[in-house]
Amino acid sequence: MYGSVYRIRPKAGKEQEIIQLMEEWERERRPKVKGAVGGAMFKLDNGGLMGVAAFDSKDSYRANAEDPEQDAFYQRWRALMDTDPEWNDGEIIGGWGSIAP
Numbered sequence: 001m002y003g004s005v006y007r008i009r010p011k012a013g014k015e016q017e018i019i020q021l022m023e024e025w026e027r028e029r030r031p032k033v034k035g036a037v038g039g040a041m042f043k044l045d046n047g048g049l050m051g052v053a054a055f056d057s058k059d060s061y062r063a064n065a066e067d068p069e070q071d072a073f074y075q076r077w078r079a080l081m082d083t084d085p086e087w088n089d090g091e092i093i094g095g096w097g098s099i100a101p
Contacts, residue, residue, distance in 0.1 A: 003090070
């Protein structure tokens with residue numbers, strides 16, 4: 001498996017919109033994205049949000065990243081942030097339990 005851990009800094013008052021947009025991605029985009037496994041979002045005690053996105057392979061991850069529909073979604077998502085996300089991509093080498101809220 002492959003994915004990304006990312007940190008984002010929402011614009012003031014936009015945190016809930018970011019969460020709603022991610023829920024929209026889950027409902028509308030994920031069924032179309034080959035290899036999308038799941039994700040999670042954390043509200044950090046020291047400010048900002050951190051998320052995890054998981055795919056079944058690096059190829060699936062890259063295909064999604066290069067898809068024009070994903071770029072359109074990303075542009076909507078990015079408009080809600082103060083700065084570009086900090087991306088940390090890599091191979092998923094372990095996992096434990098279920099973390100869905």
